[in-house]
Amino acid sequence: MQTLQVELGERAYPIHIGSHLLARADLILPHLKRKQVAIVTNTTVAPLYLEQLSQTLQAAGVAVIPIILPDGEQYKNSDTLNLIYDALLQHRCERSTTLIALGGGVIGDLTGYAAATYLRGVPFIQIPTTLLSQVDSSVGGKTGINHPLGKNMIGAFYQPQLVLADIATLHTLPARELSAGLAEVIKYGLIRDLPFFEWLEAHMAELVALDEDALRYAIYRSCENKAEVVAKDERESGERALLNLGHTFGHAVENAMGYGVWLHGEAVAAGTMLAADLSRRMGWLSDADIARMRAIFVAAGLPVEAPALGVERYLDLMGLDKKVVDGKIRFVLQQGIGKSLVTSDYDKAALQATLALAA
Amino acid sequence: MQTLQVELGERAYPIHIGSHLLARADLILPHLKRKQVAIVTNTTVAPLYLEQLSQTLQAAGVAVIPIILPDGEQYKNSDTLNLIYDALLQHRCERSTTLIALGGGVIGDLTGYAAATYLRGVPFIQIPTTLLSQVDSSVGGKTGINHPLGKNMIGAFYQPQLVLADIATLHTLPARELSAGLAEVIKYGLIRDLPFFEWLEAHMAELVALDEDALRYAIYRSCENKAEVVAKDERESGERALLNLGHTFGHAVENAMGYGVWLHGEAVAAGTMLAADLSRRMGWLSDADIARMRAIFVAAGLPVEAPALGVERYLDLMGLDKKVVDGKIRFVLQQGIGKSLVTSDYDKAALQATLALAA
Numbered sequence: 001m002q003t004l005q006v007e008l009g010e011r012a013y014p015i016h017i018g019s020h021l022l023a024r025a026d027l028i029l030p031h032l033k034r035k036q037v038a039i040v041t042n043t044t045v046a047p048l049y050l051e052q053l054s055q056t057l058q059a060a061g062v063a064v065i066p067i068i069l070p071d072g073e074q075y076k077n078s079d080t081l082n083l084i085y086d087a088l089l090q091h092r093c094e095r096s097t098t099l100i101a102l103g104g105g106v107i108g109d110l111t112g113y114a115a116a117t118y119l120r121g122v123p124f125i126q127i128p129t130t131l132l133s134q135v136d137s138s139v140g141g142k143t144g145i146n147h148p149l150g151k152n153m154i155g156a157f158y159q160p161q162l163v164l165a166d167i168a169t170l171h172t173l174p175a176r177e178l179s180a181g182l183a184e185v186i187k188y189g190l191i192r193d194l195p196f197f198e199w200l201e202a203h204m205a206e207l208v209a210l211d212e213d214a215l216r217y218a219i220y221r222s223c224e225n226k227a228e229v230v231a232k233d234e235r236e237s238g239e240r241a242l243l244n245l246g247h248t249f250g251h252a253v254e255n256a257m258g259y260g261v262w263l264h265g266e267a268v269a270a271g272t273m274l275a276a277d278l279s280r281r282m283g284w285l286s287d288a289d290i291a292r293m294r295a296i297f298v299a300a301g302l303p304v305e306a307p308a309l310g311v312e313r314y315l316d317l318m319g320l321d322k323k324v325v326d327g328k329i330r331f332v333l334q335q336g337i338g339k340s341l342v343t344s345d346y347d348k349a350a351l352q353a354t355l356a357l358a359a
Numbered sequence: 360m361q362t363l364q365v366e367l368g369e370r371a372y373p374i375h376i377g378s379h380l381l382a383r384a385d386l387i388l389p390h391l392k393r394k395q396v397a398i399v400t401n402t403t404v405a406p407l408y409l410e411q412l413s414q415t416l417q418a419a420g421v422a423v424i425p426i427i428l429p430d431g432e433q434y435k436n437s438d439t440l441n442l443i444y445d446a447l448l449q450h451r452c453e454r455s456t457t458l459i460a461l462g463g464g465v466i467g468d469l470t471g472y473a474a475a476t477y478l479r480g481v482p483f484i485q486i487p488t489t490l491l492s493q494v495d496s497s498v499g500g501k502t503g504i505n506h507p508l509g510k511n512m513i514g515a516f517y518q519p520q521l522v523l524a525d526i527a528t529l530h531t532l533p534a535r536e537l538s539a540g541l542a543e544v545i546k547y548g549l550i551r552d553l554p555f556f557e558w559l560e561a562h563m564a565e566l567v568a569l570d571e572d573a574l575r576y577a578i579y580r581s582c583e584n585k586a587e588v589v590a591k592d593e594r595e596s597g598e599r600a601l602l603n604l605g606h607t608f609g610h611a612v613e614n615a616m617g618y619g620v621w622l623h624g625e626a627v628a629a630g631t632m633l634a635a636d637l638s639r640r641m642g643w644l645s646d647a648d649i650a651r652m653r654a655i656f657v658a659a660g661l662p663v664e665a666p667a668l669g670v671e672r673y674l675d676l677m678g679l680d681k682k683v684v685d686g687k688i689r690f691v692l693q694q695g696i697g698k699s700l701v702t703s704d705y706d707k708a709a710l711q712a713t714l715a716l717a718a
Binding site: 085118119121144147150154155 | 448476678
């Protein structure tokens with residue numbers, strides 16, 4: 001097991017990364033205010049891991065309230081959020097009850113947001129069971145739900161007490177979702193860590209084959225990169241925006257196709273290739289760099305072509321994106337591999353040409 | 360005009376108290392990130408003050424989006440909250456748009472919570488137009504909505520950029536609501552400020568008659584007391600709980616009678632007299648103190664007898680109160696006038712006897 005400390009002053013917390021952590025009550029108990037937890041999970045994860053985690057906690061004398069939600073991005077909404085509130089109120093849970101998110105990014109975002117807002121804030125613990133949530137959504141305190149008019153429009157910045165990334169849970173993850181998680185892993189290399197990108201080029205086959213040592217290193221290094229960025233910029237006023245490489249294009253894809261049709265990581269991969277094309281047109285990225293990016297995404301089992309939506313539809317979809325500042329769309333673009341910037345200083349014709357590729 | 364600075368580190372903000380502040384664009388402009396605001400108000404306040412505030416801002420070049428909600432505590436819920444989100448999204452409001460709450464406590468709580476959660480947090484300004492919201496809910500960052508199973512169960516701690524308490528708006532406030540606000544003013548004297556309580560005994564007639572100097576002083580001194588408590592304990596782990604004097608009993612009354620049947624301040628006044636009776640039974644408060652309390656509440660036009668709900672119903676209603684710790688109800692009790700404590704160390708028989716008074 002490896003441990004990473006996310007430094008956020010009084011909101012600092014540890015991330016433990018290793019195998020079979022669901023059996024480790026000793027890691028969880030020190031973070032509970034009282035011996036009562038509500039475990040929020042979904043109908044896919046519950047049959048796999050809920051009993052194991054519950055038994056671990058109950059054997060340590062902790063009362064467990066299970067809250068099982070329907071599975072899917074389409075349920076990341078206020079109706080599902082209310083199911084959590086209702087269960088907490090029915091059990092008369094107090095401010096000393098800890099919420100545990102057991103599942104992927106949707107469960108983490110919903111549970112974190114419920115924790116941020118129930119009684120104006122109760123403690124919570126993240127136990128991410130997908131690669132994507134282990135390397136991305138469980139680090140940094142973003143929580144929230146979707147709105148019919150846009151993804152993640154309602155939410156809060158709220159930090160967990162603890163994150164347990166159990167690599168063993170990845171053995172039950174569909175291959176397509178593993179690939180989607182690798183999109184975010186690759187992203188860290190692209191935006192700020194060339195040596196990690198090179199390591200990923202050398203070890204992608206091991207990651208896809210679920211080699212535990214490779215996974216632990218990739219997760220640790222990803223969390224380390226994200227934690228460094230988040231510690232500098234908790235509320236997303238500056239550098240943190242770099243983590244959105246490929247996301248402005250990617251959200252447009254997810255939004256247009258309907259949440260959950262393209263997986264988030266798939267949309268990010270294709271979106272990152274669009275951003276790379278725009279970077280190339282600005283003279284900041286070489287054809288050779290683009291070829292390396294394409295190759296690593298393909299090796300990870302990810303799409304590199306965005307769907308044909310039409311230039312106007314893309315622009316319209318991106319107009320609602322919350323990363324817009326004063327009416328001008330800002331993009332995360334690359335200056336070579338391992339270096340990136342947030343800018344609205346790009347050529348509009350170049351953007352049109354990039355979008356035409358996907359049109 | 361008097362100004363009070365609420366000290367909360369990087370979340371510090373000023374409260375300006377005076378007459379005709381709705382005309383003062385100069386007080387608002389320095390706090391805007393861009394010249395766009397959404398003014399959230401209700402159908403009662405809009406005809407009185409929305410045009411005046413809008414004109415003040417528009418004359419200074421600020422674009423105004425009005426959001427007019429139905430009036431009443433029964434609308435402090437997720438459906439009404441969604442009306443705010445919908446309007447913000449339809450206008451494509453960004454993180455640089457400032458929300459302005461123009462109204463009483465319900466508008467302040469709803470708007471503050473919308474600001475806390477829209478795009479994970481946008482700036483907001485409080486312009487409270489009732490005495491209660493000027494002395495209580497606009498100071499301290501509590502925001503939120505009610506849930507069918509309990510009041511203020513969903514919410515966030517979120518500080519405004521600025522509070523403008525315009526005394527002129529109190530001239531359109533119904534007398535019953537002015538009295539309800541005075542209940543919280545009196546509370547500050549009771550829990551921690553004997554000289555203020557004595558000042559209130561001497562000046563209650565002026566306050567009820569809307570004397571501006573008396574109101575400005577009472578509002579300033581109330582905000583000062585609350586700001587001192589909040590600055591020491593932003594997230595309600597300790598001293599801040601003293602502000603809930605009368606509230607555990609009061610919430611039970613509000614909850615049982617239906618939100619809005621008893622005004623919040625009325626329920627707090629009657630609840631404070633129940634708490635005083637329990638304090639007396641514990642030997643902490645004299646008959647003479649109780650008589651002074653009764654007299655000042657009556658002078659302020661407030662009820663001093665709680666409704667007859669029955670002992671069991673009171674206990675049941677208080678069991679869901681979020682101030683419960685580990686299953687034991689804690690009360691704010693007094694040790695004389697001007698001194699209070701939070702305790703679960705009271706005699707159960709005394710509590711039964713107190714509740715039997717209202718049964």
